[in-house]
Amino acid sequence: MMVALLAVMTSPACAAKLSDAPRILDGNTIEIEQTKIRLLGIEAPATDQICVDAHGRKWACGVAARDELIKHSKGRTWDCHTTGVDEYRRSLGTCFIEGENVNAWMVRSGWALSSGRSNPNYAIYELVASTADVGLWSGAFIAPWDWRRRNKSTIIVGASSVPINARELLLGSTLLSDPPSPECLIKGTVDRNGERIYHLPGQLSYEQIDITKMPGDRWLCSEAEAEATGWHKAVR
Structure with missing residues (x-):
């Protein structure tokens, strides 16, 4: 079954080109022509992720990453080249705005990290962002792929001078007792199955x-x- 799924995810038949002004759902996900696209080769924080700024204060960096992408887009047309799908049936794509690689822009601006091997150049952009202390790198944060499984031994990364209270704030058990933003009021739960x-x-x-x-x-x-x-959606 896993072999069959991998074949579908990487099949050339899944390749397509989509062009339009997208609906931006989070720092990783957009929608064009009712097709949901996961930006390939990068990992932005989920909208519920919390980071710590240079002054040791918590901030909703996942919401900020989404909003910065919305501002950068400015309603312009995106050209997305997709190939394969992910576990949530989102098309995997590399997108461009007037010739600029959006995936690369997210990493270069510090709103996402490079992930996977689809484009090693993204790692260079990550170095540029971390050196300049921009975006997430302006303070301290947990790598997006570690956010869900964070524990007392999770590594905190970020600016060259990480706030002394970052570990306490980002790994505390009550971190998400309140929504990260007044707009983020939907509760997602995972059942025993x-x-x-x-x-x-x-x-x-x-x-x-x-x-x-x-x-x-x-x-x-x-x-x-x-x-x-x-x-x-829950039935009731």
């Missing part, structure tokens, strides 16, 4: 849910974001 379910304010079970208890639980900012990343 691994099913990812999101709950809207006003739904019957919403008030009883404590999303700090299970490591996979998180805040989400929109239903579109939730569904693009594999969550399903």
Whole structure:
């Protein structure tokens, strides 16, 4: 089954070119012509991720990464070249705005890290961003791929002078007791079967849910974001 899935994910038949002004769901995910696209070769923080700034204060860096991408886009047309899909059935793509590689821009501006081997040049852009202390690198943060599984031994990265309280703030058990932003009020929970379910304010079970208890639980900012990343709406 895994071999078959890998074949589908890397099949040339999945390749396409899409052009339009996108709907930006998070720092990794956009939507063009009802096709959800995961930016290939980079890893931006999820919208619920919290970082620490140079003064030792918590800030919603995942929301900021999304918003900076929205500002950079300015409603302009993107040209995306996709090939394969990920585990959430998002097309994997490299996108351009007027010839500029958006994936590379996210890393160079410090709003994402280089990941995988799809484009080793992204690692160079990451070095540029970290040296300049821009974006996430202006303070301290946890690598996006470590965010969900963080524990007491998780490595904190960031600026050359990491705030002394960064470890306490980023690894504390109550870190996400409150939503990262007033707009991010959807609660995502993972049940015993691994099913990812999101709950809207006003739904019957919403008030009883404590999303700090299970490591996979998180805040989400929109239903579109939730569904693009594999969550399903609660029945009630």
